[in-house]
Amino acid sequence: MRPTQALLALPLLLAPACFISRDTVNVPLVQKTITELTPGKTTAKEVTALLGAPHEVVQLGKRTAYRYDYTTTKRAGFSILIVSFLNQDTRQDRAWLFFDDADVLTHVGSSLEAEGAAYAMPWMDVERD
Amino acid sequence: MKLALAAFLALGAASCVSFRFDRATVNLPPRAGVVAALVPGKSALDDALAALGAPVFVWEWKGDGMALAWGWSEDGARGVTLSVPIDQGTSAQASYDDLARHLRGVVLFFDADAQLVDAREGALNDFRAELERRRPAPVE
Numbered sequence: 001m002r003p004t005q006a007l008l009a010l011p012l013l014l015a016p017a018c019f020i021s022r023d024t025v026n027v028p029l030v031q032k033t034i035t036e037l038t039p040g041k042t043t044a045k046e047v048t049a050l051l052g053a054p055h056e057v058v059q060l061g062k063r064t065a066y067r068y069d070y071t072t073t074k075r076a077g078f079s080i081l082i083v084s085f086l087n088q089d090t091r092q093d094r095a096w097l098f099f100d101d102a103d104v105l106t107h108v109g110s111s112l113e114a115e116g117a118a119y120a121m122p123w124m125d126v127e128r129d
Numbered sequence: 130m131k132l133a134l135a136a137f138l139a140l141g142a143a144s145c146v147s148f149r150f151d152r153a154t155v156n157l158p159p160r161a162g163v164v165a166a167l168v169p170g171k172s173a174l175d176d177a178l179a180a181l182g183a184p185v186f187v188w189e190w191k192g193d194g195m196a197l198a199w200g201w202s203e204d205g206a207r208g209v210t211l212s213v214p215i216d217q218g219t220s221a222q223a224s225y226d227d228l229a230r231h232l233r234g235v236v237l238f239f240d241a242d243a244q245l246v247d248a249r250e251g252a253l254n255d256f257r258a259e260l261e262r263r264r265p266a267p268v269e
Binding site: 025055056058059060061062063065067069071082083084085086087088089090091092094095096098106107108109110111113116122126 | 148149150151152153154155156157174175177178181182183184185187188189192193194195197205224225228241243
């Protein structure tokens with residue numbers, strides 16, 4: 001095999017060893033929808049009408065808290081024969097909504113970071129937004 | 130001939146034995162000083178939610194109180210891996226819990242008036258074992 005042919009064959013041999021993938025759980029949370037929720041006014045019934053069924057309900061004495069979440073994981077890697085490099089970056093959108101004993105919203109906490117998940121290599125920095 | 134045999138063995142072994150350089154990141158820690166700025170006896174639930182965003186876990190604590198946990202991790206690994214691919218399906222709830230299993234972070238404890246009374250750091254799974262109590266709650 002000539003050197004030129006070998007050089008052309010090399011990328012073809014190594015290309016199948018590279019991959020990227022993305023996993024998601026649930027659907028992304030929407031900032032606009034969350035900002036529509038008003039502590040002291042919005043009720044649990046209105047929340048479920050807007051956001052659907054919560055993914056978890058936690059009882060806090062006579063009060064409750066609802067969790068909504070979305071998770072995305074981005075993986076990137078490559079292998080050279082038996083050596084492989086893999087990076088996995090997982091970020092979440094989360095919202096916790098706290099209700100009083102009358103099912104009226106009292107507090108809202110939200111973090112929308114799933115979009116910041118990055119494809120990277122193990123030696124690269126994964127940065128915050 | 131020997132070279133061909135070596136190449137064949139290397140290619141065959143690559144499907145189940147490999148030297149791996151892995152890193153897995155879950156969420157990112159808060160910026161320096163954010164947690165320290167939340168002071169028991171002074172800060173409230175609103176302050177914590179504004180500073181740290183939504184927690185990963187919320188647990189009931191001492192009746193009308195609550196414990197909120199924020200967590201993150203960055204794990205790096207190098208080594209030899211022997212793997213046998215097996216198809217695996219999980220529920221969304223199992224996935225969320227599994228994800229949080231290896232997180233370290235901070236847990237803030239609030240009283241019935243939503244005032245911060247304590248802050249502790251550690252592995253969230255240890256706090257889960259201590260604090261989690263599941264019981265059904267009505268959803269209309």
